[in-house]
Amino acid sequence: MATVAHLRRPQRWDAPFDPEMQDEDVRHLLERPEIAVIDADSFPDSMPLEGILQNDTRLVRFNAGDIVVREGDYGNSAFLILDGELRVFTGDYPQDLLGRETAGKKGILETISQIWTNKRIPEVRDTERYGGQAVRRSGRGGRGERQDAGLRVFVQDIPVILDKYHTAEITEGALFGELAALGRIPRTATIFAKSNATLLEIRWQGLREIRRFDDGFRTMVDNRYRQNALLVHLRETELFANLSEEALDKVASATLFETYGAFDWHVSYQKMRATGKSGAANEPPIAREGEYVDGLLMIRAGFAQVARSYGSGQRTLTYLGARDSFGLKELYQGWKSGQTINMTASLTALGYVDALRVPAAILEENVFPGLDEKVVAHAHPEYGGRTLSDDALLEFAVEERFINATQAMLIDLDKCVRCDDCVRACASTHGGNPRFLRHGKTFDHWMVTNACMHCTDPVCMIGCPTGAIHRSQIGGSVVINDDTCIGCATCANSCPYNNIRMVEIRSADSHILVDPDTGRPILKATKCDLCYTNLGGPACVRACPHDALSRVDFHLDDIAEGEL
Amino acid sequence: MVASRVRLLMIAFAAGIIFYLLLIESENNRTRLGSAAELTGYWLFGMMVFLTLFNLRKKLSMIPLGPANIWLALHSIGGLLALTLYWLHTKTLWPLGVYEQMLAALFYLTVASGIFGHVVQKICPPRLAQSDIEVIFERIPAHVAEIRQKAEEIVLSCSEETREDTLGRHYLDTMSWFFRRPRFFISHMVGSQKGRQWVRQQDATVRRYLNENEKVWLDKLTEQAQFKNRIDLHFALQSIMKSWLLIHLPLTATLMVLAVWHLLVVNVYAL
Numbered sequence: 001m002a003t004v005a006h007l008r009r010p011q012r013w014d015a016p017f018d019p020e021m022q023d024e025d026v027r028h029l030l031e032r033p034e035i036a037v038i039d040a041d042s043f044p045d046s047m048p049l050e051g052i053l054q055n056d057t058r059l060v061r062f063n064a065g066d067i068v069v070r071e072g073d074y075g076n077s078a079f080l081i082l083d084g085e086l087r088v089f090t091g092d093y094p095q096d097l098l099g100r101e102t103a104g105k106k107g108i109l110e111t112i113s114q115i116w117t118n119k120r121i122p123e124v125r126d127t128e129r130y131g132g133q134a135v136r137r138s139g140r141g142g143r144g145e146r147q148d149a150g151l152r153v154f155v156q157d158i159p160v161i162l163d164k165y166h167t168a169e170i171t172e173g174a175l176f177g178e179l180a181a182l183g184r185i186p187r188t189a190t191i192f193a194k195s196n197a198t199l200l201e202i203r204w205q206g207l208r209e210i211r212r213f214d215d216g217f218r219t220m221v222d223n224r225y226r227q228n229a230l231l232v233h234l235r236e237t238e239l240f241a242n243l244s245e246e247a248l249d250k251v252a253s254a255t256l257f258e259t260y261g262a263f264d265w266h267v268s269y270q271k272m273r274a275t276g277k278s279g280a281a282n283e284p285p286i287a288r289e290g291e292y293v294d295g296l297l298m299i300r301a302g303f304a305q306v307a308r309s310y311g312s313g314q315r316t317l318t319y320l321g322a323r324d325s326f327g328l329k330e331l332y333q334g335w336k337s338g339q340t341i342n343m344t345a346s347l348t349a350l351g352y353v354d355a356l357r358v359p360a361a362i363l364e365e366n367v368f369p370g371l372d373e374k375v376v377a378h379a380h381p382e383y384g385g386r387t388l389s390d391d392a393l394l395e396f397a398v399e400e401r402f403i404n405a406t407q408a409m410l411i412d413l414d415k416c417v418r419c420d421d422c423v424r425a426c427a428s429t430h431g432g433n434p435r436f437l438r439h440g441k442t443f444d445h446w447m448v449t450n451a452c453m454h455c456t457d458p459v460c461m462i463g464c465p466t467g468a469i470h471r472s473q474i475g476g477s478v479v480i481n482d483d484t485c486i487g488c489a490t491c492a493n494s495c496p497y498n499n500i501r502m503v504e505i506r507s508a509d510s511h512i513l514v515d516p517d518t519g520r521p522i523l524k525a526t527k528c529d530l531c532y533t534n535l536g537g538p539a540c541v542r543a544c545p546h547d548a549l550s551r552v553d554f555h556l557d558d559i560a561e562g563e564l
Numbered sequence: 565m566v567a568s569r570v571r572l573l574m575i576a577f578a579a580g581i582i583f584y585l586l587l588i589e590s591e592n593n594r595t596r597l598g599s600a601a602e603l604t605g606y607w608l609f610g611m612m613v614f615l616t617l618f619n620l621r622k623k624l625s626m627i628p629l630g631p632a633n634i635w636l637a638l639h640s641i642g643g644l645l646a647l648t649l650y651w652l653h654t655k656t657l658w659p660l661g662v663y664e665q666m667l668a669a670l671f672y673l674t675v676a677s678g679i680f681g682h683v684v685q686k687i688c689p690p691r692l693a694q695s696d697i698e699v700i701f702e703r704i705p706a707h708v709a710e711i712r713q714k715a716e717e718i719v720l721s722c723s724e725e726t727r728e729d730t731l732g733r734h735y736l737d738t739m740s741w742f743f744r745r746p747r748f749f750i751s752h753m754v755g756s757q758k759g760r761q762w763v764r765q766q767d768a769t770v771r772r773y774l775n776e777n778e779k780v781w782l783d784k785l786t787e788q789a790q791f792k793n794r795i796d797l798h799f800a801l802q803s804i805m806k807s808w809l810l811i812h813l814p815l816t817a818t819l820m821v822l823a824v825w826h827l828l829v830v831n832v833y834a835l
Binding site for chain 2: 111414415416424425429438439447535541545546547
């Protein structure tokens with residue numbers, strides 16, 4: 001007879017944002033006017049407001065000069081200023097203020113000098129550089145008693161900064177960062193503490209719940225989005241491009257905001273992948289085939305699979321990304337024929353999807369009467385005579401989430417002679433250690449290697465405490481600033497594709513660097529940077545004598561054609 | 565695509581040079597103004613230096629010296645052009661002097677090893693891709709050790725569960741040889757299926773003496789053996805793809821040293 005072991009079912013708040021958050025902190029927060037306006041009675045017993053404050057928020061103290069959020073970073077939390085003054089940059093400012101790599105392209109002499117300056121021992125660092133970085137230990141805690149091991153970037157000489165660059169004041173009671181956190185979009189501004197300040201950091205799960213249960217908060221967030229981004233987003237959409245200002249305002253006012261899946265989808269995806277259960281069947285559905293169509297779904301962030309029942313499974317027709325929409329053909333045909341037409345395909349979130357829903361009635365009134373039918377025909381994918389074999393590559397790309405890639409390293413195994421010239425070229429360009437593994441998932445005679453894919457949705461950037469991992473100013477590739485990386489491995493653990501490696505670094509005289517306090521080696525995160533500072537582009541591509549290695553964008557059109 | 569175009573251009577360029585040299589040779593013969601050997605000799609030496617630079621380009625991959633696939637295209641066509649230049653230069657397939665014979669032997673061996681490498685690099689990669697597994701060469705010993713451990717665990721588990729030692733004895737007598745290290749090197753190299761057939765044969769040989777419970781374990785053992793056979797294929801083909809260069813490069817280096825000496829001697833004593 002089979003025996004059973006017992007385990008308490010894991011709960012939503014088993015892992016609070018800050019385990020040290022006290023009941024007293026929560027009581028103080030509930031008394032604050034910004035929190036008091038939230039209708040605590042509208043929250044269900046299973047998800048009380050107190051519980052959200054206790055488990056989904058934390059008190060963070062910033063010292064004068066500390067950068068709170070950086071423009072371009074991906075954040076998963078919003079901030080409420082409890083006391084102190086913050087400033088936001090409103091004009092141009094130098095990137096090195098943010099602790100980011102400021103290196104430009106190497107010159108020809110610097111490139112050639114690598115012949116004699118490259119070290120024989122890998123991962124040697126000039127530790128003198130680290131002394132100049134604007135990173136310091138952070139202070140946490142509302143009562144100023146608690147400290148954590150985190151480090152953060154700060155701006156030096158605040159009076160000079162205020163004098164030299166345009167900034168605006170943000171004061172006590174202001175909430176910021178919620179759109180980036182809920183919409184999975186990069187932060188649009190850089191904010192730093194002008195004076196010592198205490199902030200309430202609310203992680204995205206808590207924000208989602210407050211938005212869900214409190215009408216006032218939801219209206220405030222939605223209105224901010226409508227004011228800041230929705231009109232621009234709609235106007236850039238082909239469907240609404242020809243609408244009058246008045247009609248566009250009506251569409252914007254009626255548009256609903258929806259999210260599907262988990263913001264930190266990479267965590268569940270890694271588990272699914274490890275257990276062999278990855279695939280759309282285990283993902284959150286957005287719309288089901290055969291159901292009534294009540295509105296047009298427009299993807300704002302993330303990816304979704306469009307699939308239709310086929311045999312005993314679901315066959316992928318295509319996948320949708322930001323700015324794509326779903327359900328237009330059914331809605332238009334229903335309006336034209338006066339009949340109800342159900343969904344002809346299912347839409348499933350691949351990880352996290354942030355979507356807009358434009359109600360059918362609004363479209364019928366404002367959009368469909370003047371709509372060019374070509375837009376409708378273009379919007380709807382079909383098999384188009386493609387066989388299962390033709391679509392096998394598409395299914396592979398969707399299942400493995402390679403659709404996220406903009407620069408995946410693809411090796412044609414029919415041409416690759418396994419000479420490792422690509423690996424050696426990478427090593428010689430990156431301090432003696434390659435930044436990728438010539439190994440990875442294979443499909444037919446193609447291999448997608450373990451090299452950073454410079455994702456459309458770079459989940460590795462979420463949670464970096466110093467913003468060391470960021471999009472480069474040169475070409476937009478995802479790169480790591482070695483000077484400000486603190487070796488916490490957050491990015492390496494977040495990457496769903498295992499493409500970031502932690503390495504032990506050495507001093508200029510080749511000794512392994514060890515933290516004197518812990519006795520542990522100093523680690524740095526490393527990954528492919530597309531040789532963004534080197535002349536001639538990625539060394540791996542240039543080094544392949546057999547034309548077997550390329551960097552590819554897993555673009556829909558190429559995959560639909562069965563090509564890469 | 566670019567490499568293909570470069571290859572075509574290079575072929576046209578090579579044909580042009582050969583035509584030009586033949587014209588010079590013909591003119592010299594007609595007017596008896598002297599031999600064209602000096603000119604072809606310098607062309608040949610220059611080409612050999614250019615061919616040798618390909619290896620240097622590989623070592624300097626941090627410098628943008630052009631894509632390696634273009635270099636390889638130039639190297640392949642340049643190698644064939646060098647062969648033609650060599651015949652134009654010596655006007656014979658096999659020279660008379662001992663030193664010249666050494667030079668000729670080294671030259672032919674270098675060209676032959678290059679052609680062998682070129683052919684091997686065209687044939688082996690698709691065969692490896694068709695094996696449905698991908699293995700890094702340096703990790704093959706670790707993979708083999710891991711498979712051997714699994715095979716031994718299967719045999720031990722079979723003995724413990726079934727209380728029979730038939731499979732265990734067969735493993736010790738015959739199959740342990742196969743699991744010890746990569747086997748059937750030559751067969752894999754020439755594309756024979758001898759390894760797979762050997763595994764099937766061992767399966768059939770012992771199966772008739774096993775009961776139903778033991779057969780389940782034999783199936784697992786055969787699965788491991790077939791997997792190892794595919795690792796052996798990678799070992800054989802990747803070994804060839806790596807080792808031909810170990811012949812080509814030393815030959816090239818020796819040839820270049822002798823060619824430089826030849827050039828010095830000819831300039832000092834013959835011109």
